[in-house]
Amino acid sequence: MTSRPGVLVTRRIPARVLQALETRCEVDLHTGQAPISREELLRRVRGKHALVCLLTDPVDREVLDAGSDLRIVANIAVGYDNLDVAYARSRGVEVTNTPDVLTEATAEFTWGLILAVTRRIPEGERLLRAGGWKGWALDFMLGSELRGKQLGIVGLGRIGLAVAVRAPAFGMRVAYATADPVPAARAGSLPVPQMEPQSFDQLLATSHVVSLHVPLTATTRHLIDGTALARMKRTAYLVNTSRGPVIDEAALAWALGEHLIAGAALDVYEGEPAVHPDLLALENVVLAPHLGSATTETRTAMADLAVRNVLAVLDGQPALTPVP
Ligand code: DGY
Numbered sequence: 001m002t003s004r005p006g007v008l009v010t011r012r013i014p015a016r017v018l019q020a021l022e023t024r025c026e027v028d029l030h031t032g033q034a035p036i037s038r039e040e041l042l043r044r045v046r047g048k049h050a051l052v053c054l055l056t057d058p059v060d061r062e063v064l065d066a067g068s069d070l071r072i073v074a075n076i077a078v079g080y081d082n083l084d085v086a087y088a089r090s091r092g093v094e095v096t097n098t099p100d101v102l103t104e105a106t107a108e109f110t111w112g113l114i115l116a117v118t119r120r121i122p123e124g125e126r127l128l129r130a131g132g133w134k135g136w137a138l139d140f141m142l143g144s145e146l147r148g149k150q151l152g153i154v155g156l157g158r159i160g161l162a163v164a165v166r167a168p169a170f171g172m173r174v175a176y177a178t179a180d181p182v183p184a185a186r187a188g189s190l191p192v193p194q195m196e197p198q199s200f201d202q203l204l205a206t207s208h209v210v211s212l213h214v215p216l217t218a219t220t221r222h223l224i225d226g227t228a229l230a231r232m233k234r235t236a237y238l239v240n241t242s243r244g245p246v247i248d249e250a251a252l253a254w255a256l257g258e259h260l261i262a263g264a265a266l267d268v269y270e271g272e273p274a275v276h277p278d279l280l281a282l283e284n285v286v287l288a289p290h291l292g293s294a295t296t297e298t299r300t301a302m303a304d305l306a307v308r309n310v311l312a313v314l315d316g317q318p319a320l321t322p323v324p
Pocket residue numbers: 055076077078079080102242290291292293294
């Protein structure tokens with residue numbers, strides 16, 4: 001490529017990472033606080049050779065047709081359900097995501113949610129701030145202990161495994177249900193515990209905490225519906241740091257309201273940033289605003305990996321992390 005390639009970046013990225021891109025490319029950066037609008041995306045992707053985008057940017061046929069010079073779409077996320085990967089590939093466009101760099105941060109956050117919901121931490125804080133705390137009492141705001149109980153991991157990929165390896169620290173045993181091959185040794189520096197493979201239904205029926213770590217696909221959409229929730233124990237908790245539409249939110253709100261399960265902790269939602277109004281009204285659900293990978297270290301590493309993918313492909317090299 002003789003002239004400098006054009007790259008559209010749909011949201012601010014860390015300055016150091018942006019500079020690395022600017023040394024080699026003409027960068028068109030969307031600087032707004034809100035996601036780039038559909039119209040802007042369609043207009044500004046024209047003539048660009050690379051697109052660096054976020055999980056909030058649907059990159060479908062129309063966008064890929066508008067960006068007819070694109071050679072790579074680099075998603076700053078490990079999930080890529082916002083991209084039409086098959087159509088991009090049919091146009092010869094490389095598609096990359098950001099695996100590995102966010103695994104530990106997301107696993108740590110998942111444990112944060114598990115502790116928050118089982119020990120009612122946000123509920124307690126809400127009560128305290130509202131002036132409702134009348135002092136220590138033996139039976140005040142009792143939660144549920146993790147020790148000796150089963151953590152059920154649905155989807156034993158990188159993040160599922162990273163959550164699982166932390167379970168022994170809380171005295172939990174681990175069961176998993178997965179459609180993917182079980183990763184061999186991808187658990188960072190922590191030893192992989194004994195884990196029991198179970199069917200999805202068995203895992204739902206026997207786990208104290210069910211934690212979701214599947215990608216969003218046609219098969220996993222509403223994997224947790226009314227039927228799945230009815231299979232869970234009344235004392236069980238559901239945690240989701242994967243993708244919102246994996247859960248039927250209306251069914252979950254109903255199940256929580258009826259106390260069919262003890263509680264839920266969610267980081268992701270069906271219609272982000274909207275949250276089902278019935279969930280907002282419930283005390284037994286912890287609601288986080290999609291923060292799983294939100295550490296300075298990890299978000300910088302994600303942007304950096306996306307940019308390194310762009311530079312590799314524009315240099316005629318293979319992408320570092322093409323989507324599988
Ligand atoms: C991802 O990378 O898919 C995460 O959801 C971002 O937090």
